[in-house]
Amino acid sequence: MLLFVTLATVAVQAPAPTVQLAANTPAPMREWKVPWDNTRPRDPFVARDGRVWFVGQAGDYVAALDTVSGEFKRFELDPGTGPHNLVVDHAGIVWYAGNRAAHIGRLDPATGKITKFSMPDPAARDPHTLLLDRNHDQNGLIWFTVQGGNFVGRFDTKSGAVTLLRNPTPNARPYGIVQGPDGALYYDQFNSNKIGRIDPASMTIKEYTLPAEEARPRRIAVTNDGMIWYGDYRRGYLGRLDPRTGAVEEWPAPSGPQSRPYAVASNGETVWMFETGVQPNKLVGFDPGLQKFFSVNDVPSGGGTVRHHYYDSRNRTLWFGTDAGTIGRAVLPPAPSAQKVSAR
Numbered sequence: 001m002l003l004f005v006t007l008a009t010v011a012v013q014a015p016a017p018t019v020q021l022a023a024n025t026p027a028p029m030r031e032w033k034v035p036w037d038n039t040r041p042r043d044p045f046v047a048r049d050g051r052v053w054f055v056g057q058a059g060d061y062v063a064a065l066d067t068v069s070g071e072f073k074r075f076e077l078d079p080g081t082g083p084h085n086l087v088v089d090h091a092g093i094v095w096y097a098g099n100r101a102a103h104i105g106r107l108d109p110a111t112g113k114i115t116k117f118s119m120p121d122p123a124a125r126d127p128h129t130l131l132l133d134r135n136h137d138q139n140g141l142i143w144f145t146v147q148g149g150n151f152v153g154r155f156d157t158k159s160g161a162v163t164l165l166r167n168p169t170p171n172a173r174p175y176g177i178v179q180g181p182d183g184a185l186y187y188d189q190f191n192s193n194k195i196g197r198i199d200p201a202s203m204t205i206k207e208y209t210l211p212a213e214e215a216r217p218r219r220i221a222v223t224n225d226g227m228i229w230y231g232d233y234r235r236g237y238l239g240r241l242d243p244r245t246g247a248v249e250e251w252p253a254p255s256g257p258q259s260r261p262y263a264v265a266s267n268g269e270t271v272w273m274f275e276t277g278v279q280p281n282k283l284v285g286f287d288p289g290l291q292k293f294f295s296v297n298d299v300p301s302g303g304g305t306v307r308h309h310y311y312d313s314r315n316r317t318l319w320f321g322t323d324a325g326t327i328g329r330a331v332l333p334p335a336p337s338a339q340k341v342s343a344r
Contacts, residue, residue, distance in 0.1 A: 031322070046319060093108060097129065129177055140156055175189070186222065216235070218231055237250040269335055274303070288335075
């Protein structure tokens with residue numbers, strides 16, 4: 001039996017409507033034009049060998065970019081698959097979310113062979129975002145959200161078993177998902193003002209209610225201190241949830257209410273999000289130490305909409321796909337607060 005628990009949020013004072021910006025530190029960007037037009041390349045993931053894998057959501061393919069040669073390689077999926085997201089395990093196997101075809105797919109790049117693992121419940125019709133468990137090498141687990149079906153799930157890549165948990169709030173549309181330092185999984189509920197937490201041991205869900213009823217968290221990130229960060233797509237805020245206490249703090253995005261924060265990620269120290277309600281899209285960095293935004297950068301291609309991005313810790317780079325038909329890379333500067341400490 002699944003246990004659902006709701007945790008009341010600690011009320012906090014509303015933030016001032018003005019944005020405090022530290023000295024603007026650029027995050028240099030480069031983009032590679034994808035050779036297949038109007039296919040919505042998205043959700044890149046950097047494999048151990050350095051290749052950048054991504055899906056063509058509107059083109060029904062999985063592809064890889066060799067950033068040294070600039071060459072792209074495409075693997076075809078069945079028409080109507082609607083791939084939404086992918087991850088690459090340490091063995092180089094690609095796992096993708098068949099969003100319109102109710103399955104998680106396994107692609108072996110060496111052979112091109114694709115194996116499909118169907119959702120066990122027909123209501124779980126649209127696997128959305130996949131996340132490798134931090135111990136995937138040992139346990140083979142992938143966690144995922146099911147947006148329209150209102151589930152979160154666990155996929156055992158060794159056995160093929162899929163475990164589904166129905167989200168306690170109806171029609172909440174689970175969206176982005178991350179794993180905290182405590183091993184728990186945290187996910188946005190994009191059609192509600194809630195963040196969910198999965199206990200991986202008990203497979204139970206706890207919900208945190210955000211103070212603003214109209215809040216709509218879309219993507220999510222976690223910093224090294226265990227704080228959970230989200231972009232409020234409706235209201236134009238960056239928010240921080242302390243999962244230990246339920247306390248929430250928020251900061252208005254640099255572009256204001258029209259910013260439409262979408263992709264959100266962290267390098268463990270700073271938080272980065274794309275404002276997609278403005279053109280060109282803007283990549284903005286936030287320093288939790290100073291509690292200020294410190295980097296505002298235009299996407300060279302304009303971006304259209306940047307929906308998700310991936311941080312590669314090996315070289316402090318952030319990878320993103322755009323509706324303008326590009327795969328992009330941003331080199332992240334250190335946080336201003338970290339520079340002050342190192343200068344002492």
